[in-house]
Amino acid sequence: MNVPEFAAAQWTRATGTGVDPHEYRRVTDGLASVADWAPSFLHTGYGYLERAEQAGSSVSAGEHLLMAARWFHLATLAHDAEAQRAAIEADHALSRAFSVLEPGARRVSGEGFTGWLRGPADAPGTVIIIPGLDSAKEEFLDLASSLLARGLAVFAMDGPGQGVLTATTALRPDYEQVVGRAIDALEALGALGALGVERVGLVGLSLGGYFAARTAALEPRVATVATVSGPFRLDWEELPPPVRDIMARRAGGADAARDFAHHVDLAALAPRITAPLLVVDGGQDVIPGVTNGEPLVVLAPHGDYLSVPHGDHLLGNARADWLPRLVDHVTQTLRTGAPA
Template sequence: MPHRSPSPFFQIPSILPDFIAQNRSRTYGAGLDPFAYERVTGGLTDLLDWPAAFMDAARGHLADAARYASARGADRSAGEAFRTAARWFHCAVLLPHPDRALTADAAAQADAAMGRALALLEPDAVRVEDESYAGWLRGAGHAAQGVVVVIPGLDSSKEEFHDLTEALLARGTAVFTMDGPGQGVRAATTTVTADYERVVGRVVDALHERLGPVPVGVVGLSLGGYYAAWSAAHEPRIRAAATVSGPYRITGWDDTVPFVRETLAQRAGSEGAARDFLARVDLRGVASRITVPVLVVDGADDVIPGVCNGARLAADAPAGAYLSVPGGDHLLGNVRDAWLGRLADWCATALRG
């Protein structure tokens, strides 16, 4: 398929095998079958073909879902196939591809497939959205025990963090998985905002309107960790916050890697807007204002140029706790058993007081 001239990110030597390796544990954590991941990525000769290859894999699962849906008594299998398709469509957009229409289509199809999955697997799931965010409220019957808002990062979405959502639901909390400005299905119509507490405030408004004044916590992953911490410092209705691979601050535009710069420029709308946004990603002087319990989870091997990890956040927050997981990479997809259950237990306990 034709492409526009590749940007500096796509011209990095060995970018294809490096990108495949860097996203291996992340895609496994998002629920992709590891053998299928190897088959799909093993057929690539150009990183620019990544979205098309992953969307083709997703369509295969949509075809499976259609076959199951036509069979008597196979609704669960159909729902699981739709859910798998949503994961593949989401993972199609993990890079700053020049064809923004293609990636917007993949995000929209991920959203649609997840909606069809939940209609079959969890018919009590509720869509909650406005012009700036969209998401699914799941397990609302347990909302009196608390609702955890799962906040994605720079290039992630509500279709990615299934294992975290399932762990929280299994511990008796409700969960709201969301796309905010510049994220997931909202990336085509909005741009990223550093004032994420305004978005979280609207989410809390909607949850309280629907459920009453239930306790609300936030868990943010990658850049979403900054959003979660910032929101906990500014939105007084947040009862607890946790971060996973979240930045304490970013030292400067020129310190970051091409992937971050190009992705952020797309999600912010321009390089200038991206530079302004990046300068705001700084919790110095803010973390000390977070009075609620905070759990910070980092992978010990997660080192990204220009990014200061969450240790300072845990130290500055009056009720902060820090978990550094040996061997953990970014998002800790390679060591999920060492932190996922602990974080879910912590969230459930914190929301229950």
């Protein structure tokens, strides 16, 4: 894939992450090859670190650090030798940003997970944001902000094979065990509020949608769940080679990736999702070997489906069409137990 094709493929994902679209074009227009992707994005991220050092206020410094975290995360999308360094830089920048902007934010880590807990101690519920195949906690800061603005607490995490844990862990299908340990850790911190552990919500994006739906079927403490561009089923033989390559890197080899893909099938688990469920799909999100979320809604007892005809994968080109609806669904169901 040449640079214009690669940059176009990442366009709405990058802008959905929150980087300036004009700056994205300036950076990508200057690339001679995809091999230059990570170095150029890292360079842009370091530029924001310099701005943070020179900022005239702590708020400005924190905002520059958040932007650095976004650019460092996007540097990982080239999946080259620089990816792990970029993931570590993203994690460090995010940590520094929260230390400046939200001193009350807490790092919470355990076996197979790490992330940031943010929001009021008396929140009516806590939402766990679950990233996908090659995404990370730094990618969905705007989703977290929307949930926080509605009075909820948020735990944005990296799980096995994701984000800063990519180098030390491997992708695994039984993600519900990891989420269960994260819920245990949040409960031990007293972070689930006066309403108790049953007020936990999940939002899963891309492959994280599968993880969220699977967890909702197997973890009784989940009170509400939403998926965005989550697969209902994967067919390894039909998946495009770039997707299989990424999965092999994250799972620990081609055989492990093939086995993982064979586990991604929600047909048997969907009827066990008793929590209110919102499934969001983009009509333009067509990936060979991926069955999108509509069958999940059909099989789940309390499923609701939102299809945005012009939406692409992760619907970065249609945020106004789904983001408010999703955060309102999660907020309402955590507060009252009933969908909006």
